[in-house]
Amino acid sequence: MPHLHMEYTANLTDLNADVALMRLNNTLVGSGQFAAEFDIKSRAVRVETFKVGTALAERAFVHVKLALLSGRSAQIKKQLSESLLAVVQDLCEWPSDVEVQLCVEILDIDRDSYSKTAISH
Secondary structure (H helix, E strand, C coil): CCEEEEEEECCCCCCCHHHHHHHHHHHHHHCCCCCCHHHCEEEEEEECCCCCCCCCCCEEEEEEEEEEECCCCHHHHHHHHHHHHHHHHCCCCCCCCCEEEEEEEEEEECCCCCCCCCCCC
């Protein structure tokens, strides 16, 4: 725990997903909210087919979802959201001819029903 999902539109050609995930993971580690760095699982999905609104202008987005075990305060979740958004804002040179929306969403995973195991050799 936690699980971080980053979706980004294909027209953001300067965004390096590997670098983005490492920076986001480092931010989560630095928050002090997670027991071990290897508990953070992140993934990025490049979205090829998308629409933002109805205008014909070119638009794009990066949407980060962070799923956490339930029980953290609203203040902690807000701090995590703001720190992740700050990282996303600084990920690349955003295209000047594209309206880009950046957002972070924090989701609670029900602690009582979450199951996990690790297989190591």
